[in-house]
Amino acid sequence: xxxxxxxxxxxxxxxxxxxxxxxxxxxxxxxxxxxxxxxxxxxxxxxxxxxxxxxxxxxxxxxxxxxxxxxxxxxxxxxxxxxxxxxxxxxxxxxxxxxxxxxxxxxxxxxxxxxxxxxxxxxxxxxxxxxxxxxxxxxxxxxxxxxxxxxxxxxxxxxxxxxxxxxxxxxxxxxxxxxxxxxxxxxxxxxxxxxxxxxxxxxxxxxxxxxxxxxxxxxxxxxxxxxxxxxxxxxxxxxxxxxxxxxxxxxxxxxxxxxxxxxxxxxxxxxxxxxxxxxxxxxxxxxxxxxxxxxxxxxxxxxxxxxxxxxxxxxxxxxxxxxxxxxxxxxxxxxxxxxxxxxxxxxxxxxxxxxxxxxxxxxxxxxxxxxxxxxxxxxxxxxxxxxxxxxxxxxxxxxxxxxxxxxxxxxxxxxxxxxxxxxxxxxxxxxxxxxxxxxxxxxxxxxxxxxxxxxx
Amino acid sequence: xxxxxxxxxxxxxxxxxxxxxxxxxxxxxxxxxxxxxxxxxxxxxxxxxxxxxxxxxxxxxxxxxxxxxxxxxxxxxxxxxxxxxxxxxxxxxxxxxxxxxxxxxxxxxxxxxxxxxxxxxxxxxxxxxxxxxxxxxxxxxxxxxxxxxxxxxxxxxxxxxxxxxxxxxxxxxxxxxxxxxxxxxxxxxxxxxxxxxxxxxxxxxxxxxxxxxxxxxxxxxxxxxxxxxxxxxxxxxxxxxxxxxxxxxxxxxxxxxxxxxx
Numbered sequence: 001x002x003x004x005x006x007x008x009x010x011x012x013x014x015x016x017x018x019x020x021x022x023x024x025x026x027x028x029x030x031x032x033x034x035x036x037x038x039x040x041x042x043x044x045x046x047x048x049x050x051x052x053x054x055x056x057x058x059x060x061x062x063x064x065x066x067x068x069x070x071x072x073x074x075x076x077x078x079x080x081x082x083x084x085x086x087x088x089x090x091x092x093x094x095x096x097x098x099x100x101x102x103x104x105x106x107x108x109x110x111x112x113x114x115x116x117x118x119x120x121x122x123x124x125x126x127x128x129x130x131x132x133x134x135x136x137x138x139x140x141x142x143x144x145x146x147x148x149x150x151x152x153x154x155x156x157x158x159x160x161x162x163x164x165x166x167x168x169x170x171x172x173x174x175x176x177x178x179x180x181x182x183x184x185x186x187x188x189x190x191x192x193x194x195x196x197x198x199x200x201x202x203x204x205x206x207x208x209x210x211x212x213x214x215x216x217x218x219x220x221x222x223x224x225x226x227x228x229x230x231x232x233x234x235x236x237x238x239x240x241x242x243x244x245x246x247x248x249x250x251x252x253x254x255x256x257x258x259x260x261x262x263x264x265x266x267x268x269x270x271x272x273x274x275x276x277x278x279x280x281x282x283x284x285x286x287x288x289x290x291x292x293x294x295x296x297x298x299x300x301x302x303x304x305x306x307x308x309x310x311x312x313x314x315x316x317x318x319x320x321x322x323x324x325x326x327x328x329x330x331x332x333x334x335x336x337x338x339x340x341x342x343x344x345x346x347x348x349x350x351x352x353x354x355x356x357x358x359x360x361x362x363x364x365x366x367x368x369x370x371x372x373x374x375x376x377x378x379x380x381x382x383x384x385x386x387x388x389x390x391x392x393x394x395x396x397x398x399x400x401x402x403x404x405x406x407x408x409x410x411x412x413x414x415x416x417x418x419x420x421x422x423x424x425x426x427x428x429x430x431x432x433x434x435x436x437x438x439x440x441x442x443x444x445x446x447x448x449x450x451x452x453x454x455x456x
Numbered sequence: 457x458x459x460x461x462x463x464x465x466x467x468x469x470x471x472x473x474x475x476x477x478x479x480x481x482x483x484x485x486x487x488x489x490x491x492x493x494x495x496x497x498x499x500x501x502x503x504x505x506x507x508x509x510x511x512x513x514x515x516x517x518x519x520x521x522x523x524x525x526x527x528x529x530x531x532x533x534x535x536x537x538x539x540x541x542x543x544x545x546x547x548x549x550x551x552x553x554x555x556x557x558x559x560x561x562x563x564x565x566x567x568x569x570x571x572x573x574x575x576x577x578x579x580x581x582x583x584x585x586x587x588x589x590x591x592x593x594x595x596x597x598x599x600x601x602x603x604x605x606x607x608x609x610x611x612x613x614x615x616x617x618x619x620x621x622x623x624x625x626x627x628x629x630x631x632x633x634x635x636x637x638x639x640x641x642x643x644x645x646x647x648x649x650x651x652x653x654x655x656x657x658x659x660x661x662x663x664x665x666x667x668x669x670x671x672x673x674x675x676x677x678x679x680x681x682x683x684x685x686x687x688x689x690x691x692x693x694x695x696x697x698x699x700x701x702x703x704x705x706x707x708x709x710x711x712x713x714x715x716x717x718x
Contacts, residue, residue, distance in 0.1 A: 079716075425716060427718055428715035428716070
């Protein structure tokens with residue numbers, strides 16, 4: 001009797017240890033404008049004197065030397081300086097060919113571009129931006145950097161990173177979409193979650209989880225250390241806070257500029273059919289397993305509402321992981337209208353781009369994705385040990401790099417070559433997963449959906 | 457054309473960069489200090505060679521500093537064995553030994569000019585990008601007078617400090633055998649792992665040496681330690697200085713064709 005008590009006690013202690021570790025690792029950043037807004041302090045307008053998350057996030061991460069990341073405007077200045085010292089022909093490709101990388105990363109709209117071209121950096125449109133963005137814009141307005149400004153396109157961008165598993169896609173998305181985009185563009189981030197892994201964990205202290213209203217879910221932390229128990233936790237043990245949404249369009253009314261959101265898919269797919277004109281069947285309504293719509297299909301509805309409904313127009317980046325599952329080659333006209341959904345993706349991407357919607361997509365393969373989607377994508381990031389797609393692949397156009405270039409410059413995880421039909425640049429980024437000590441998986445379950453699936 | 461034209465450059469007048477590569481300016485100034493001006497801001501201070509050394513300790517730390525600042529080329533003119541007492545060069549390197557010594561010192565300084573040029577040329581190739589730090593916003597702002605990192609490379613400074621520290625510890629002697637062991641272990645860094653084979657064995661198997669290392673008072677012991685430093689430490693220190701490639705920057709935009717660090 002006493003033994004079972006003590007072993008129960010031990011298990012409790014283990015669970016507490018897991019939760020304590022999570023609290024230590026993911027202590028939420030609560031003083032930003034976005035954090036205060038979602039905590040319900042005041043209206044968005046009244047919080048304008050507080051800093052944005054993007055002005056802070058990069059400082060929480062460290063580079064390979066253990067120093068905290070430098071603000072991006074400093075990196076830009078250093079690029080410019082090198083070019084001044086050794087001449088533009090010796091400058092780094094990132095600076096020399098801004099369309100290869102900087103254009104994808106720095107988002108400017110037409111009005112901002114106009115002000116920058118005329119050097120009106122005192123205009124409210126520039127001067128009232130968060131400091132980290134303002135300094136990037138001021139850098140763009142400098143006469144020396146005119147060629148960079150000229151290379152900037154208007155509207156959203158699309159970056160597609162591809163590699164074998166473990167190639168660094170997730171850390172790329174964390175650093176570029178989660179750290180630099182909010183810093184440079186005060187970007188709003190929507191990270192579309194898959195349930196089995198929460199790939200955006202490094203950003204969790206700054207993140208709000210968007211939870212479908214009225215859906216039961218369980219969150220488990222499974223430490224890799226076998227002496228520690230699997231522990232049920234709540235989302236806020238890891239993430240900063242949560243917000244509930246009724247349907248994709250409803251979420252667009254709840255997000256704010258510069259906020260980072262991890263979006264849990266709605267297993268009931270509310271509002272999705274109306275948005276995409278395609279069939280969505282929740283598990284409990286299906287009569288056979290093939291009818292059940294995969295959860296990832298909600299991504300189509302989010303793309304569509306952001307592109308069409310105009311509830312939220314601030315620059316937004318949506319991250320799609322496992323992109324080749326979402327928009328596969330040769331989609332079938334099956335019970336879930338996969339064909340219609342996949343063919344609709346590039347359409348909504350094109351519409352959304354004009355309204356400052358950007359995408360960061362991650363996949364193993366480029367070849368096994370629908371060609372319409374490939375055609376719409378402008379930037380590709382080829383990770384180490386990965387062959388760039390063949391130029392003969394339909395929808396790709398010109399591929400300016402080859403395997404030997406990738407091998408030479410993307411010689412280890414954390415480096416890659418980013419390219420666009422004519423230009424390319426080697427880039428590297430720090431490992432964001434070094435920011436916390438918890439080792440293991442955190443997963444989300446929808447027990448009702450699982451029961452319904454089991455019953456089929 | 458003589459690059460090191462005047463000896464009055466350390467005056468208070470505003471610094472005008474001599475090249476667009478600030479690291480080269482820094483190297484140039486460091487070499488000026490070695491030969492003509494001395495460097496009191498370094499710890500331990502570097503005595504100018506042209507003034508002559510007043511103590512063995514000054515001689516030792518000068519040689520070590522010169523190793524770093526000439527990328528090891530000091531050896532082409534003054535080999536470590538020349539730093540031993542009674543060697544023909546060393547006697548002239550000491551201060552206040554009369555006009556003959558002064559003349560000899562001047563010749564050595566002139567010979568070292570070439571070694572410095574060699575280092576300059578070797579480094580020039582690699583000094584084409586500047587090292588970024590938070591205060592200096594353009595290469596014009598880098599003041600070689602106040603730059604603390606030899607060749608503007610923090611790795612050089614770290615090596616310099618590690619070597620100077622190792623010599624200082626040796627100079628003062630050790631409390632017990634364990635301290636010697638710890639010290640010998642710590643030499644891995646300043647020698648870039650090129651400590652002589654069986655270094656510790658060599659120490660403990662020589663009763664005279666061991667005694668000298670443990671004697672923190674006597675002058676004889678100090679002399680033995682000096683010879684030991686010159687014979688056994690300076691050569692690997694020079695080897696480490698030679699192996700500095702100049703690519704160990706803290707942070708910069710990277711070499712033109714490396715990956716851009718996001």
